[in-house]
Amino acid sequence: MESIDFGENTARIREMLSYFERSPVVKFSVLGFYSKFIIENKAIIEEDIKSFEENKTAEA
Numbered sequence: 001m002e003s004i005d006f007g008e009n010t011a012r013i014r015e016m017l018s019y020f021e022r023s024p025v026v027k028f029s030v031l032g033f034y035s036k037f038i039i040e041n042k043a044i045i046e047e048d049i050k051s052f053e054e055n056k057t058a059e060a
Contacts, residue, residue: 006013020027038045 020030
């Protein structure tokens with residue numbers, strides 16, 4: 001699996017992925033939350049991503 005750096009959250013995200021791998025209950029619970037969140041907050045998320053990418057480009 002590709003190693004991705006999530007900064008200070010990397011250890012927590014790796015822990016979460018470890019639970020995903022070992023517990024279908026955790027995996028499907030989090031995926032359910034994620035799916036609902038994406039649907040309910042699509043416009044906010046798209047604006048956040050756009051802003052993040054613009055800031056990333058400006059820093060380069």
